[in-house]
Amino acid sequence: MINVTIWNEFKHERNSKNVRKVYPEGIHKAIGSFLDSDDINITYATLDMESCGLTDEVINNTDVLFWWGHMAHNEVPDEIVTKVHDAVLKGMGLIVLHSGHESKIFKSMLGTACNLRWRDNDRERVWCVNPGHPIAAGIPESFELPQEEMYGEPFGIPNPDDIIFMGWFAGGEVFRSGCTFTRGCGRIFYFQPGHEEYPIYYNENVQKILKNAVKWAAPTRKLDSLACVHAAEKPEK
Amino acid sequence: MINVTIWNEFKHERNSKNVRKVYPEGIHKAIGSFLDSDDINITYATLDMESCGLTDEVINNTDVLFWWGHMAHNEVPDEIVTKVHDAVLKGMGLIVLHSGHESKIFKSMLGTACNLRWRDNDRERVWCVNPGHPIAAGIPESFELPQEEMYGEPFGIPNPDDIIFMGWFAGGEVFRSGCTFTRGCGRIFYFQPGHEEYPIYYNENVQKILKNAVKWAAPTRKLDSLACVHAAEKPEK
Amino acid sequence: MINVTIWNEFKHERNSKNVRKVYPEGIHKAIGSFLDSDDINITYATLDMESCGLTDEVINNTDVLFWWGHMAHNEVPDEIVTKVHDAVLKGMGLIVLHSGHESKIFKSMLGTACNLRWRDNDRERVWCVNPGHPIAAGIPESFELPQEEMYGEPFGIPNPDDIIFMGWFAGGEVFRSGCTFTRGCGRIFYFQPGHEEYPIYYNENVQKILKNAVKWAAPTRKLDSLACVHAAEKPEK
Amino acid sequence: MINVTIWNEFKHERNSKNVRKVYPEGIHKAIGSFLDSDDINITYATLDMESCGLTDEVINNTDVLFWWGHMAHNEVPDEIVTKVHDAVLKGMGLIVLHSGHESKIFKSMLGTACNLRWRDNDRERVWCVNPGHPIAAGIPESFELPQEEMYGEPFGIPNPDDIIFMGWFAGGEVFRSGCTFTRGCGRIFYFQPGHEEYPIYYNENVQKILKNAVKWAAPTRKLDSLACVHAAEKPEK
Numbered sequence: 031m032i033n034v035t036i037w038n039e040f041k042h043e044r045n046s047k048n049v050r051k052v053y054p055e056g057i058h059k060a061i062g063s064f065l066d067s068d069d070i071n072i073t074y075a076t077l078d079m080e081s082c083g084l085t086d087e088v089i090n091n092t093d094v095l096f097w098w099g100h101m102a103h104n105e106v107p108d109e110i111v112t113k114v115h116d117a118v119l120k121g122m123g124l125i126v127l128h129s130g131h132e133s134k135i136f137k138s139m140l141g142t143a144c145n146l147r148w149r150d151n152d153r154e155r156v157w158c159v160n161p162g163h164p165i166a167a168g169i170p171e172s173f174e175l176p177q178e179e180m181y182g183e184p185f186g187i188p189n190p191d192d193i194i195f196m197g198w199f200a201g202g203e204v205f206r207s208g209c210t211f212t213r214g215c216g217r218i219f220y221f222q223p224g225h226e227e228y229p230i231y232y233n234e235n236v237q238k239i240l241k242n243a244v245k246w247a248a249p250t251r252k253l254d255s256l257a258c259v260h261a262a263e264k265p266e267k
Numbered sequence: 268m269i270n271v272t273i274w275n276e277f278k279h280e281r282n283s284k285n286v287r288k289v290y291p292e293g294i295h296k297a298i299g300s301f302l303d304s305d306d307i308n309i310t311y312a313t314l315d316m317e318s319c320g321l322t323d324e325v326i327n328n329t330d331v332l333f334w335w336g337h338m339a340h341n342e343v344p345d346e347i348v349t350k351v352h353d354a355v356l357k358g359m360g361l362i363v364l365h366s367g368h369e370s371k372i373f374k375s376m377l378g379t380a381c382n383l384r385w386r387d388n389d390r391e392r393v394w395c396v397n398p399g400h401p402i403a404a405g406i407p408e409s410f411e412l413p414q415e416e417m418y419g420e421p422f423g424i425p426n427p428d429d430i431i432f433m434g435w436f437a438g439g440e441v442f443r444s445g446c447t448f449t450r451g452c453g454r455i456f457y458f459q460p461g462h463e464e465y466p467i468y469y470n471e472n473v474q475k476i477l478k479n480a481v482k483w484a485a486p487t488r489k490l491d492s493l494a495c496v497h498a499a500e501k502p503e504k
Numbered sequence: 505m506i507n508v509t510i511w512n513e514f515k516h517e518r519n520s521k522n523v524r525k526v527y528p529e530g531i532h533k534a535i536g537s538f539l540d541s542d543d544i545n546i547t548y549a550t551l552d553m554e555s556c557g558l559t560d561e562v563i564n565n566t567d568v569l570f571w572w573g574h575m576a577h578n579e580v581p582d583e584i585v586t587k588v589h590d591a592v593l594k595g596m597g598l599i600v601l602h603s604g605h606e607s608k609i610f611k612s613m614l615g616t617a618c619n620l621r622w623r624d625n626d627r628e629r630v631w632c633v634n635p636g637h638p639i640a641a642g643i644p645e646s647f648e649l650p651q652e653e654m655y656g657e658p659f660g661i662p663n664p665d666d667i668i669f670m671g672w673f674a675g676g677e678v679f680r681s682g683c684t685f686t687r688g689c690g691r692i693f694y695f696q697p698g699h700e701e702y703p704i705y706y707n708e709n710v711q712k713i714l715k716n717a718v719k720w721a722a723p724t725r726k727l728d729s730l731a732c733v734h735a736a737e738k739p740e741k
Numbered sequence: 742m743i744n745v746t747i748w749n750e751f752k753h754e755r756n757s758k759n760v761r762k763v764y765p766e767g768i769h770k771a772i773g774s775f776l777d778s779d780d781i782n783i784t785y786a787t788l789d790m791e792s793c794g795l796t797d798e799v800i801n802n803t804d805v806l807f808w809w810g811h812m813a814h815n816e817v818p819d820e821i822v823t824k825v826h827d828a829v830l831k832g833m834g835l836i837v838l839h840s841g842h843e844s845k846i847f848k849s850m851l852g853t854a855c856n857l858r859w860r861d862n863d864r865e866r867v868w869c870v871n872p873g874h875p876i877a878a879g880i881p882e883s884f885e886l887p888q889e890e891m892y893g894e895p896f897g898i899p900n901p902d903d904i905i906f907m908g909w910f911a912g913g914e915v916f917r918s919g920c921t922f923t924r925g926c927g928r929i930f931y932f933q934p935g936h937e938e939y940p941i942y943y944n945e946n947v948q949k950i951l952k953n954a955v956k957w958a959a960p961t962r963k964l965d966s967l968a969c970v971h972a973a974e975k976p977e978k
Contacts, residue, residue, distance in 0.1 A: 148969060159420040184394070214636065678868055678909045
């Protein structure tokens with residue numbers, strides 16, 4: 031059983047009729063509905079909940095955390111970010127979606143600005159450049175997203191462990207659209223597609239990718255502590 | 268002083284009037300003419316020369332080796348490839364151009380098939396995705412090559428140390444167009460632009476990139492041996 | 505079900521009474537006996553068998569291949585090495601043990617000399633430096649091997665994807681004792697402990713590591729071809 | 742000309758007679774005295790100076806920043822850390838020494854806890870595991886530090902770009918003692934030796950390593966901005 035928590039800012043869906051049409055119950059519920067299966071246990075968390083829905087109990091019981099945010103990154107308290115950060119280092123998987131590239135949690139995990147070029151309303155062809163990676167299982171060589179926000183290079187991230195997907199945009203840009211990082215015992219997957227105005231999370235390839243990512247990001251070990259250890263006793267006597 | 272050897276298969280230029288029009292003295296001479304400077308010493312080597320122009324003396328005196336080949340990869344004797352391979356591991360820099368992705372030397376350095384998708388006569392926009400890398404010094408955020416052969420992902424290479432350039436093709440593909448590898452003490456740069464029918468090596472950004480690459484790939488140390496060492500004496504007595 | 509083939513040179517066990525005492529049925533059988541479980545199907549292959557036991561049928565049906573060799577690396581025909589190499593690029597996992605660092609298959613996968621320092625009869629403490637990696641599941645922070653051949657740095661390998669174990673030797677050296685590589689769709693794990701004269705493969709941590717490695721290296725996809733693809737049709741019409 | 746700023750907490754030297762004996766003018770001055778050369782311009786900065794000696798002017802004019810801190814990490818204001826952090830992303834080189842592994846700046850650049858095992862008063866043998874790296878130029882295969890604080894694995898850092906040095910400790914531990922990271926346009930080198938009570942910075946190999954590191958870390962480009970760019974105009978019309 032993998033305990034998945036899906037965090038969503040959940041603002042666009044309430045502020046915009048267009049977004050609500052695409053995701054009437056919120057992006058988090060759309061993601062939860064295709065992830066749902068016998069071996070996955072889903073919790074939803076949104077910005078408006080107490081502690082953003084990320085109480086110590088929720089964090090401690092989460093194996094993999096999804097993060098969708100955009101307009102309200104700064105409303106997430108630093109204290110929550112620190113708790114999530116530590117949980118990732120101790121082993122919790124983290125899947126950061128689309129505009130989450132500018133979230134506090136993503137930037138603090140990577141230590142970079144995570145800046146990029148962007149333009150609304152483009153068309154993307156997602157290329158699978160690492161077909162042997164577990165997150166790419168069952169994904170074709172390429173697939174199209176008829177409408178997607180353009181995110182273009184240079185993308186201000188450290189070199190990823192693996193680049194799995196690269197995006198081609200009709201407007202003329204390219205992007206490292208799917209890539210992985212390891213920080214402490216935590217596995218992190220960033221996936222660029224997922225603009226709130228387009229039905230990206232109904233695309234079957236996107237769904238397959240995120241299902242694969244959950245399995246890949248689930249921890250094999252959780253650390254108790256991140257503190258330095260005074261090894262007063264030498265192993266060699 | 269950096270000793271640069273430019274190896275060119277030098278077949279297309281003799282077989283095709285079109286290619287000869289673009290590179291009347293051969294691709295190697297075109298590259299040599301823009302590299303030429305007070306602190307670079309250039310040697311030319313071609314397939315038709317004795318030992319492919321890569322005698323022990325030439326190899327031993329080379330700091331950075333360029334490699335352009337395409338239709339005659341298999342005519343390069345394995346014995347020469349082995350010598351070049353060992354020289355790279357000992358510290359010689361290697362710059363592999365365009366269709367050199369399928370050369371024996373590139374495939375043996377990387378251990379992979381280096382396969383890709385291709386299609387002639389496309390248009391490429393080269394994006395600089397790693398502006399801080401020494402090979403990217405002075406290169407704009409992107410530049411266009413009005414005509415270039417399309418090379419598309421998936422590209423069968425191990426994860427590079429750094430990806431410096433990514434290519435966008437009008438036909439719909441993307442590519443890791445400039446990337447680096449380290450093997451032993453040798454620094455390797457692969458650069459995708461450079462089709463024989465188009466004046467790629469007259470492009471000022473391409474020229475700047477290759478000049479930067481020479482400096483970057485020049486060895487800081489050359490090893491004497493690649494053999495295992497029997498450390499009969501323990502450092503700890 | 506994971507199909508595992510365990511290849512062993514199987515010479516030391518027949519030539520040396522001391523080795524035979526430790527591994528009376530051969531190193532391959534010792535490994536097979538602790539790997540054996542309901543979801544793993546084991547095939548044994550040795551140098552003296554026809555095609556080294558690695559017929560096309562065996563290779564095609566192998567998900568993960570173990571490789572133990574030492575004194576007879578050169579007796580493995582190049583043709584077999586090429587077949588194994590291609591199978592790894594297409595997705596087969598490869599686990600290279602101890603003196604296999606100088607095998608043809610390991611050197612051709614990595615493209616480097618894989619040279620190192622060595623000295624017989626030392627004592628090793630294996631440190632787990634990447635506790636979150638699936639191969640490290642259940643492994644303590646460190647464990648000792650009272651007798652092991654010393655393998656010391658510098659180790660002539662490309663930068664690994666991940667370093668999971670580092671070895672400390674009483675004689676004064678260090679080593680990257682457990683590390684992973686990806687080549688094509690194939691996942692490769694190199695593990696240094698395993699000298700033929702010592703009962704390394706009876707150590708419970710070593711056994712756990714190799715069991716973990718089998719699961720980690722099992723392919724999620726196998727490619728049909730490693731050839732370049734002529735993408736005559738543009739995705740963009 | 743490379744502008745180097747050497748930041749030192751400068752507390753131990755004032756609080757402890759023992760440390761003062763080793764570094765009478767402070768660790769920063771000891772480092773500055775061997776770095777000093779015609780093509781390097783040195784500025785000193787310490788915790789007790791206004792803005793920790795890191796005014797906007799100093800930061801803007803720094804190509805490479807050294808960082809030595811230990812007991813007073815928390816006295817460096819977050820605002821200064823943020824400025825230094827941004828400067829690194831824009832291209833400034835950063836060399837973090839010894840106990841600086843727990844500095845705010847190092848942890849925020851890497852996004853991890855940078856935790857480790859430690860024990861005072863051990864003996865270290867530093868192995869050069871990457872002899873071709875520019876930072877290793879002129880450094881022997883190994884060298885000894887008769888007294889050094891033990892820093893042992895697991896070290897809570899992301900996978901480095903390159904591991905150049907690995908430490909063997911007489912007490913039984915190993916460590917990735919010299920490693921590099923790239924964040925944005927900034928090159929980062931972490932070097933473990935440098936405990937305040939021992940004359941580490943008088944060791945000629947340590948001095949050579951740090952001189953090499955300055956050249957390696959000097960920027961080839963400095964960015965103006967770390968902001969996202971609204972690319973309102975498509976490159977493709």
